[in-house]
Amino acid sequence: MDDQLPMLLGRDLDAAFERLVREHQARVFSIALRLTGNASDAEEVAQDVFMRAYRALGEYPPERIRELRLRPWLATIAVNLGRNRFRRHRPATTDLDDIARSRAGDLAAGDRDTPHHEVARRESTAHWQRLISALPDRYRVPLVLRYVDDLTFTEMSEVLGQPLGTLKAQVYRGLRLLRAAHDSTERKELSA
Amino acid sequence: MTRVSSGPAYLNEGGLAQIEAALRDLRVAAPVTLLPDTLVAAGLADQYTSLHTLVGPVFVAWNGRGVSALTLAEDPAVFETRFRAEFARPISRGRAIPDQLGRAIQSRLAGDRLVKVPVDWRGRTSFEQAVWKKALEIPAGEVRPYSWIAREIGHPKAVRAVGTALARNPIPLVIPCHRVVRADGHIGEYGLGGPTNKRAILAAEGVDIGSLEQMAQSGMRYLGSDTTRIFCLPTCRHARRITLRHRVSFPSEMGAQAAGYRACKVCRPAVAA
Numbered sequence: 001m002d003d004q005l006p007m008l009l010g011r012d013l014d015a016a017f018e019r020l021v022r023e024h025q026a027r028v029f030s031i032a033l034r035l036t037g038n039a040s041d042a043e044e045v046a047q048d049v050f051m052r053a054y055r056a057l058g059e060y061p062p063e064r065i066r067e068l069r070l071r072p073w074l075a076t077i078a079v080n081l082g083r084n085r086f087r088r089h090r091p092a093t094t095d096l097d098d099i100a101r102s103r104a105g106d107l108a109a110g111d112r113d114t115p116h117h118e119v120a121r122r123e124s125t126a127h128w129q130r131l132i133s134a135l136p137d138r139y140r141v142p143l144v145l146r147y148v149d150d151l152t153f154t155e156m157s158e159v160l161g162q163p164l165g166t167l168k169a170q171v172y173r174g175l176r177l178l179r180a181a182h183d184s185t186e187r188k189e190l191s192a
Numbered sequence: 193m194t195r196v197s198s199g200p201a202y203l204n205e206g207g208l209a210q211i212e213a214a215l216r217d218l219r220v221a222a223p224v225t226l227l228p229d230t231l232v233a234a235g236l237a238d239q240y241t242s243l244h245t246l247v248g249p250v251f252v253a254w255n256g257r258g259v260s261a262l263t264l265a266e267d268p269a270v271f272e273t274r275f276r277a278e279f280a281r282p283i284s285r286g287r288a289i290p291d292q293l294g295r296a297i298q299s300r301l302a303g304d305r306l307v308k309v310p311v312d313w314r315g316r317t318s319f320e321q322a323v324w325k326k327a328l329e330i331p332a333g334e335v336r337p338y339s340w341i342a343r344e345i346g347h348p349k350a351v352r353a354v355g356t357a358l359a360r361n362p363i364p365l366v367i368p369c370h371r372v373v374r375a376d377g378h379i380g381e382y383g384l385g386g387p388t389n390k391r392a393i394l395a396a397e398g399v400d401i402g403s404l405e406q407m408a409q410s411g412m413r414y415l416g417s418d419t420t421r422i423f424c425l426p427t428c429r430h431a432r433r434i435t436l437r438h439r440v441s442f443p444s445e446m447g448a449q450a451a452g453y454r455a456c457k458v459c460r461p462a463v464a465a
Contacts, residue, residue, distance in 0.1 A: 014236055021230050025222035034218055043223055050230045051256075128214050147215035175208045182211065 377408020
């Protein structure tokens with residue numbers, strides 16, 4: 001996917017920029033969505049990511065663009081902007097104990113006519129989103145990059161500027177924290 | 193410190209693979225608006241809408257750099273075809289003009305020349321930009337001859353080129369090229385629907401076109417005051433304050449200067465001494 005694109009961007013930015021957005025929009029939007037927890041914030045962040053990329057590419061010499069590793073580069077911009085947006089508009093629900101109580105509320109009136117599996121999928125997404133949003137940055141960001149964006153640890157190290165070992169430990173601890181939070185909500189639901 | 197391997201072994205520990213799968217499920221498709229909106233923001237595509245103006249509905253196109261075109265609204269398909277041919281960019285009907293830009297354009301159409309309206313100047317020569325920016329300095333209710341623009345931008349002999357640049361104005365009304373008229377009293381051409389529309393817009397802005405034409409036909413170009421001994425272009429706000437008994441007409445700058453009058457420093461009918 002990235003093989004030819006940096007070369008094309010270096011040759012004619014305006015002609016190749018649409019392809020850059022087309023190829024990376026889903027992953028940039030997914031990172032933004034999972035870091036901000038809000039779709040409209042995420043769309044603004046994703047557009048901002050591409051605009052910053054466009055302006056930066058406009059100033060880079062062609063040889064620098066040709067050498068760019070677009071996946072980690074765009075992820076770096078997305079993480080910085082998504083993290084800032086999250087700090088400014090932190091979702092109200094960050095207390096893991098609140099999750100069990102609020103899960104029932106996910107099934108809004110509009111979902112009544114939606115097929116059951118779709119409702120269940122939405123509920124599951126909202127549940128995991130809340131769990132991720134409640135994690136501290138140091139676990140949340142590596143988890144999003146590793147699993148939502150499917151970056152390698154090497155690419156994550158490039159994005160976050162941290163050693164591989166630290167990142168692996170953060171991912172592992174983040175997963176265990178999520179597991180514990182998930183189990184806790186399950187127990188509460190069962191006992192409710 | 194806990195040492196962690198990168199292989200799948202640690203993920204299976206304590207059922208973490210299930211968490212991993214749940215996180216992977218959090219990938220989503222981008223909203224359909226993200227690509228077109230980003231291209232518009234980067235100025236690689238445009239959107240347009242219609243606005244109501246004094247001369248009827250017009251189409252206004254814009255992108256992230258500013259307003260890119262304004263033309264009479266005949267038919268959206270015709271407008272889109274012409275736009276693509278001229279600008280070589282995709283264009284689509286926008287949901288709505290961005291609030292701030294919409295307000296700025298409406299203020300400009302209402303005669304506020306000082307409100308900032310971002311304009312996409314790409315592809316325009318520095319000469320054209322200088323002409324259009326100078327036209328923006330003409331207040332509503334006043335007009336200036338083509339030669340005035342030419343002199344003001346430092347190309348006194350390029351009067352015909354000024355006319356060409358004004359004819360190529362991509363955003364009439366926003367850049368008030370209708371406030372530039374011929375020195376011989378003729379109203380001049382107008383890209384947004386011809387001289388009839390130009391006359392209607394100037395009249396709505398308070399220009400007394402009849403008097404202007406009458407004066408030019410009698411060979412007079414400037415008005416002076418025998419009390420201040422300053423001469424102005426006829427629509428200058430200072431010229432309009434001169435009472436009839438103190439009003440003096442001049443056929444040329446030299447005539448006025450020979451009579452001991454100096455040029456107004458506001459409308460600058462000649463290089464002020």
